[in-house]
């Protein structure tokens with residue numbers, strides 16, 4: 139039994155979806171709130187989620203957790219070798235280390251500037267950078283169903299999770315028809331549906 143420290147609907151949800159995909163039992167511990175529980179800060183002083191606990195092994199950083207779990211459970215969401223694996227890692231890095239921080243910048247500005255954030259020219263630039271990244275996803279999907287090609291990978295799941303934060307931005311971000319099609323396919327997976335239900339999250343950006 140794994141324990142997943144999470145915040146509902148956040149990037150930890152991608153780990154939750156993967157655990158459902160591989161049918162691994164998990165206890166979710168929601169640490170959202172103005173401050174993190176002391177118990178959580180002991181295992182992750184950074185306070186961010188996800189953190190996975192597997193027996194006496196504590197693993198932090200979402201990408202490391204996703205890769206480790208996919209390998210351990212032999213999930214097809216991470217190809218085992220060769221160029222398919224390289225491509226899957228490339229797009230997982232894009233989701234985790236390019237798209238996610240772009241949203242984090244916007245949320246950081248909103249947290250510190252409040253409603254003034256949306257009138258700040260820097261906020262326009264942050265939103266434009268997010269839009270540019272989704273435009274790149276849309277171009278990639280012109281000739282293929284998933285960002286790596288014919289098959290769903292970890293990156294598609296994480297991108298689908300991140301996209302659903304968009305209604306929380308102070309300015310709109312739009313998704314092209316191919317990108318919405320990707321979200322529809324990913325959200326329709328039983329493991330994703332189960333995670334939405336277990337986290338009580340509504341998926342808002344696929345329509």
Ligand SMILES: N[C@@H](CCC(=O)N[C@@H](CS)C(=O)NCC(=O)O)C(=O)O
Pocket residue numbers: 145148149150184185186187188198199200201234242
């Ligand atoms: N590099 C970290 C970033 C994780 C991250 O920023 N998580 C967000 C939720 S999506 C979070 O915990 N935010 C609250 C905080 O940092 O206190 C990872 O990929 O695990």
